[in-house]
Amino acid sequence: MHHAPRFLATLTLCLLSAAPLLAQNAPYDKPPAIEPPYYRVRYEASTKPGELIYPVSYAVWIPPTTKTLRGVIVHQHGCGEGSCKSGQTGAFDLHWQALAAKYDCALFAASYEQPEGTDCQMWCDPRNGSDAAFQKGLADLGQQAGHPELATVPWALWGHSGGGHWCGGMVMLHPERIAAAWLRSGVPLFEAIEGRNIKPHELPKAALEVPLMCNLGTKEGVTVTNGRFSGAWKSNKAFFEAMRSQGALLGVSIDPLTSHECGNQRYLAMPWFDACLAARLPEKAGDPLRPFPQSQAWLAPLPTDEGKATAAVPAAQYQGDKADSIWLPSQQVAADWLQYMNDTQVADTTPPPAPTNVQLNGDQLTWEAVADLESGVAYFVIERDGKEIATMPEKPKNPFGRPIFQGLQYSDTPVVPLVEMRCTVDPADAGAANPYQVRAVNTAGLKSK
Secondary structure (H helix, E strand, O other), X not given: OOOOHHHOOOOOEOOOOOOOOOOOOOOOOOOOOOOOOEEEEEEOOOOXXXXXXXXXXXXXXXXXXXXXXXXXXXXXXXXXXXXXXXXXXXHHOHHHHHHHHHOOEEEEEEEEOOOOOOOOHHHHOHHHOHHHHHHHHHHHHHHHHOOHHHHOOOEEEEEEOHHHHHHHHHHHHOHHHEEEEEEEOOOOOOOXXXXXXXXXXXXXXXXXXXOEEEEEEOOOOXXXXXOOOOOXXXXXXXXXXXXXXXXOOEEEEEXXXXXXXXXXXXXXXXXXXXXXXXXXXXXXXXXXXXXXXXXXXXXEEOOOOOOOOOOOEEHHXXXXXXXXXXXXXXXXXXXXXXXXXXXXXXXXXXXXXXXXXXXXXXXXXXXXXXXXXXXXXXXXXXXXXOEEEEEEOOOOEOOOOOOEOOOOOOOOOOOOOOOOOEEEXXXXXXXXXOOEEEEEEOOOOXXXX
């Protein structure tokens, strides 16, 4: 904690306090209460053939200033009880909310209540009932929120592990609904696997028009070829070859630092989705998705088995076999992709938005802030009379990547209990103006006004 000299005799404490919306380790059967602009529905398990055999809850955040939604961004957790529970905070992620708000999209997250040791395929294959439950959730949440268009707007899908399998499966089932999909460490398969309850998908021609990114860690079979997740690179390459050989708009990005954890992938996912949504979302609600303009595409060779990347070039200038090339949606994303493949330190030169509505009530300083689209929020700086006195949190943490204000769980969702934008400070003198100001600092180290 940093204090200006004039305050050495006083105590200024920034608290990581639990928001009342969520309780730590909330059990599946006691979903935490939420309030607008957040909404939640929950469905019990079904015993009918073909329907979802696990209970599920869906939560959505609606940008408060959005009058009509243009789309929905879906953040889908992976397999296992821990990842399923982590889905409960997916809609609260400030960074993903920034992307959603830019395009008047809702931010949607699921929490499938899969007991430990049970078959993940019974939800992560959307044909086993989760497709229908998802669409019912969109309709019911749209009615709750006063946005019935939520049931019909396009989808942008992000999924980790089994969630990547789910997102890829939804591309195969509903390509006309999907603006883009990011598959972290999980892909749908086109061939059956002996001894496993995995049904092959058919590849519809329309799926070739959906921008896709296969993203995984180098320790998932690229540079580390043994261990629990070592088969990921093989399955990703098989998926890539089947799709890209037919002209799919598909890229591959390899995190040089991680295994199955999500790492710093969001700093490439954000500009990638930004480029895809800008090109694909219809200007008028109800119109079909726009085809991606091929004049914007850049291509690069598929990385070697050591994960080494070569710079991309405009698609029209690419000299290699396009069936083996990585597809990228813009020049800026191509530059970010190369940096990500090198060390994940995607550059950012623009400061984050300044916090707003800074209020002092007794010894409680509160504020509001939106995340920087490129680099999120790492921490806040508290100033009194223009001098820095504290940071909140004092030491931001993230065991999987860049330190971040909300922290990150394994499936790339905020930790519980959620942190608040609140700090305990010395109260102002009676009748004096609020002497405090707050700055945001993004994960690239840039400070706001």
